Amino acid sequence: MTEIPTTALGVVAHAAGDMRVEPVTIPAAGADDAIVEIAYGGVCGSDLHYWQHGAAGESILQAPMLLGHEVVGTVVRAAESGGPAAGTRVAVHPATPGTGDGSRYPADRANLSPGCTYLGSAARFPHTEGAFVRYAVLPKHMLRPLPEGLSLRDAALVEPASVAWHAASRAGDVAGKRVLVVGSGPIGALIVAVAHRAGAAEIVAVDMHDTPLEIATAVGATRVIRATDAEAIAAVDADVVFESSGNHRGLASAFRGATRGGRVVMVGLLPSGEQPALISLAITRELELVGSFRFTDEIDDVILALADGSLQVDAVVTHEYPVADALAAFETARDSATSGKVLLSFA
Numbered sequence: 203m204t205e206i207p208t209t210a211l212g213v214v215a216h217a218a219g220d221m222r223v224e225p226v227t228i229p230a231a232g233a234d235d236a237i238v239e240i241a242y243g244g245v246c247g248s249d250l251h252y253w254q255h256g257a258a259g260e261s262i263l264q265a266p267m268l269l270g271h272e273v274v275g276t277v278v279r280a281a282e283s284g285g286p287a288a289g290t291r292v293a294v295h296p297a298t299p300g301t302g303d304g305s306r307y308p309a310d311r312a313n314l315s316p317g318c319t320y321l322g323s324a325a326r327f328p329h330t331e332g333a334f335v336r337y338a339v340l341p342k343h344m345l346r347p348l349p350e351g352l353s354l355r356d357a358a359l360v361e362p363a364s365v366a367w368h369a370a371s372r373a374g375d376v377a378g379k380r381v382l383v384v385g386s387g388p389i390g391a392l393i394v395a396v397a398h399r400a401g402a403a404e405i406v407a408v409d410m411h412d413t414p415l416e417i418a419t420a421v422g423a424t425r426v427i428r429a430t431d432a433e434a435i436a437a438v439d440a441d442v443v444f445e446s447s448g449n450h451r452g453l454a455s456a457f458r459g460a461t462r463g464g465r466v467v468m469v470g471l472l473p474s475g476e477q478p479a480l481i482s483l484a485i486t487r488e489l490e491l492v493g494s495f496r497f498t499d500e501i502d503d504v505i506l507a508l509a510d511g512s513l514q515v516d517a518v519v520t521h522e523y524p525v526a527d528a529l530a531a532f533e534t535a536r537d538s539a540t541s542g543k544v545l546l547s548f549a
Contacts (some may be wrong), residue, residue, distance in 0.1 A: 203301065203495065203516055204239070204253070204279065206228060206237055206337055207228060207279070207337065207486065208227065208228060208518050209226060209228060210225065210227060210228060210335050210336035210337050211223060211224070211226075211227065211333055211335065211336060211352070211525055211526065212224065212225070212226035212268050212269065212331075212335035212525075213262060213269045213334035213335075213525065213528045213546070213547065214226060214266050215249075215252040215253055215256070215266065215269055216263075216266045217256050217263060217508040218254065218255050218256030218257075218263075219225040219253070219254065219256075221252075221257075221269075221270045221525060221528075221529065221532065223525065223528045223529065224427050226235060226268055226335055226434075228335075228337050228339065228521035229255075229352055229385075230339075230377055231279065231281070232266075232281075233281065233282045233283045233313070234281050234283050234285075234342055234343075235281055235339050235340060235342065236277050236279060236280050236281045236285055236332075236339075236340055236341075236342050237277070237278050237279040237337055237339055237367035238275040238276065238277055238278065238292060238294070238338050238339075238340050238345070239275050239276050239277075239278045239335070239336065239337055239548075240273050240274070240275040240333060240334075240335065240336060240337070240338050240354055240548045241274055241275045241276065241354040241355070241358075241385035241547065241548060241549060242272075242274055242275075242354060242358040242359070242361040242522075242545050242546065242547055242548070243270045243272055243273045243333065243334050243545065243546045243548065244272035244358055244359065244361070244362060244388075244543050244544070244545055244546075245531060245535040245543070245544045245545070245546065246271065246272055246362065246489050247297045247387075247389075247448070247471075248261075248271075248323075249269045249270065249321070249322065249334075249355070249532070249535075250535060250536050251455060252267070252322075252324065253269075253532055254268060254506050254536070256325070256485050258263065258323075258324070258342070259471055259474050260325075260474045261323055261324040261325040262324060263324050263483050264324065264327050264329070264337040264372030265327070265328070265329060265400055267322065267324055267329040267331060267365070267507070268322065268331040268332045268333070268334060268335060268410065269322045269332045270321065270322045270332035270333045270335075270546075271294075271296035271310040271320060271321035271332055271333065271361065272296075272319075272358065272359075272360075272362055273294050273296075273333045273334070273338065273358075273361075274291070274292065274293050274294065274348070274354050274357045274358050274360065275291070275292065275294075275338070275354065275548075276290065276291050276354070276495070277289065277290045277291075277292060278337070280325065280342075281341075281342040281362075282404045283342070284342065285340070285342030285343075285345060286347050287304065287539035290347050291347070291348045291354055291383050291488070292302075292345040292346055292347055292348060292506055293346045293348060293357050293360040293501065293505060294321070294333065294340060294344050294345065294361070295343075295344050295345075295346060295348070295361075295364075295439060295501050296322070296333075296361065297312070297313065297318055297320050297344075298319045298320075298341065298343070298344070299312035299313075299315040299316050299318050300315055300316070300317025300318055300319065301315060302315065302316030302317025302318070302507055303316050303317070304316070305340065308470065308480075309322050310470050310495075310498075311498060312494045313368075313495055313497060313498050314495065314496055318424065320496070321332070321333050321340075321344075332546075334525070334528070334546060335527070335548070336507045336548045340360040344358075346501055346505060348356065348500065348505060348509075349505065349506070349509040351509060352505070352508055352509040353370045354523070354543075355392075355519075356395055356508060356516075357505070357508065358519070358543075358545055359503055359508070359518060359519065360433060360501060360505055361390070361501070361513050362388055362389055362392055362543070363392045363395075363396070363504045363508070363513065363515060364497040364500045365389055365392070365469070365494075365496060366389060366392035366469075366506045367391040367497065367500040367504050368387075368398045368494055368496065368497035369393055369444055369446075369467050369469045369502045370393065370396045370400060371500065371509065372492050372493075372494045373378070373442045373444070373467045373492070374442075374465065375400075376397050376400050376401070376402045376441075376442055376510075377400055377402065377403075377482040378401060378402075378439045378548075379402055379403060379404075379440075379441040379442055379475065380389075380402070380404040380406070380438070380441050380442075380461075381397045381402045381404065381405045381406070381440060381441070381444070381518050382406045382408065382435075382440035382442070382456070382459045382460070383397070383407045383408065383418070383441050383443075383444045383446060383455075384408045384429075384435075384443065384444065384445050384446065384447055384452045384455050384456045384459070385408065385409060385445065385446040385447025385448065385449070385470055386407045386408065386414035386417065386418040386426075386446075387409075387414055387446065387538055387542070388448075388518055388542055388543040389419055389446045389469060390407065390414070390418065390444070390446035390447070391407075391414065391417045391418050391515075391517075391518050391542060392421075392515060392518060392520040393469070394407055394418045394421050394422050394423050395421040395422055395513060395514060395515050396424075396513065397422065397444075397520070398421065398422025398514075399422075399507065399513050399514075399529070400414055402442075403422050404424050404425070405422055405423045406423065406424070406426070406427060406459075407419070407423035407425075407426045407427070407438065407440050407455055407531060408426070408427045408428070408429050408435060408452075408455060408459075409426070409428075410428065410429045410430070410538075410539070411485050411522075411538060411539040411540075412539075413538075413539060413540055413541070413542070414538060414539075414542070417517050417518060417520070417542045420512075421514060421515060421517055421518065422481060427454065428488045429439070429451075431445075432455070432458065433488045435455045435458055435459045435527060436458040436459060438459040439459070439460075439461045440459050440460055440461060440464060440472075441461055441463065441464055441465070442465050442467065443457075443459055443460045443464065443465070443466045443467065444457045444467045444469055445458075445466060445467070445468050445469060445470055446469045446470045446515070447470045447496050448470030449470065449472070450472060450477045450479065452470060453468065453470075453472070453477070453479055454478075454479070454480050454481075456468075457479070457480045457483045457484055457487075458480070458483070460487065460489050461487075462487045462488065462492075463487065463488050463489070464487070464488070464489055464490070465492060466484075466489055466490065466491050466492065467493075467494050468491065468494065468521065469491045473538065475488065481510075491512070492507075513523065517542070518542050518543045519535050519542060519543045519544075519545055520541050520542040520543065520544065521523060521535075521541055521542075521544045521545070522544070522545045522546075522547055523544070523545070523546055523547070524546070524547050524548075525546050525547065527547050528546055531544050531545075531546055532544075
């Protein structure tokens with residue numbers, strides 16, 4: 203049995219502008235918990251927000267919190283109650299659904315459950331600790347065994363690709379359709395890849411910078427447009443638009459680029475509070491506005507699609523850093539002009 207240390211190096215957000223790579227205590231595992239040796243973790247936009255602003259949307263840091271929810275690794279100690287055996291390579295579904303205050307939600311959409319918690323989230327207090335640490339104690343229900351032939355590094359994109367897959371499912375069937383993706387960061391690029399796999403006839407990617415547009419092209423975009431070219435965006439006339447910039451200007455571009463009667467899937471999380479929007483255009487064009495938040499069981503489809511090679515996402519990862527250099531990794535990830543997905547390695 204692998205000897206588990208009492209502490210390991212982790213990435214902890216203390217407050218706005220205060221992120222530290224420091225030893226964190228490895229908690230005791232409960233009967234339903236496995237201990238996973240983390241191999242890779244992807245830096246997400248929410249991680250960047252906790253570092254830069256001390257908050258992600260309305261989730262505000264009230265105490266130091268271990269970051270990280272895009273993680274893969276190997277089970278080194280199985281849960282006493284079962285689950286994947288020691289030696290099993292796994293991806294991690296970071297959510298734990300919960301009934302919370304009892305507010306209603308669709309039974310088949312656990313991502314909307316009011317008491318849902320997520321690794322590395324300050325939405326509740328005490329915060330839900332993340333998994334940017336060499337040894338993570340995780341409930342067995344989060345673990346998804348990886349097929350033979352799918353490497354841990356290639357599987358490092360499972361979680362964000364599941365977000366993209368869920369967004370595509372919210373769009374409906376995109377086969378044969380013209381798709382517009384506004385915002386070509388890692389999530390936008392993964393949406394392009396998922397739409398390409400789903401048979402979209404045309405995929406137009408929009409961004410401010412060259413590197414994201416080059417990545418989008420590599421994973422399936424048939425055409426790219428600069429975000430500043432409002433006339434070209436309006437001329438796209440897309441059947442389905444994905445807004446993945448998380449910016450009200452991107453949402454305006456999404457409305458303008460949608461065809462009459464088209465569907466706009468809102469994936470990028472805009473800041474909390476009121477936001478300006480071209481609602482009159484949505485009304486007169488009878489646009490269907492659809493929200494997309496995290497994912498449910500799409501993670502299982504993503505794992506299979508990565509394993510069989512039908513979902514091609516290699517170009518999305520642009521940088522890799524050891525966990526000791528996490529500060530440099532986050533600096534790279536915050537520069538969307540020169541990076542895609544940035545990975546931390548924990549080996």
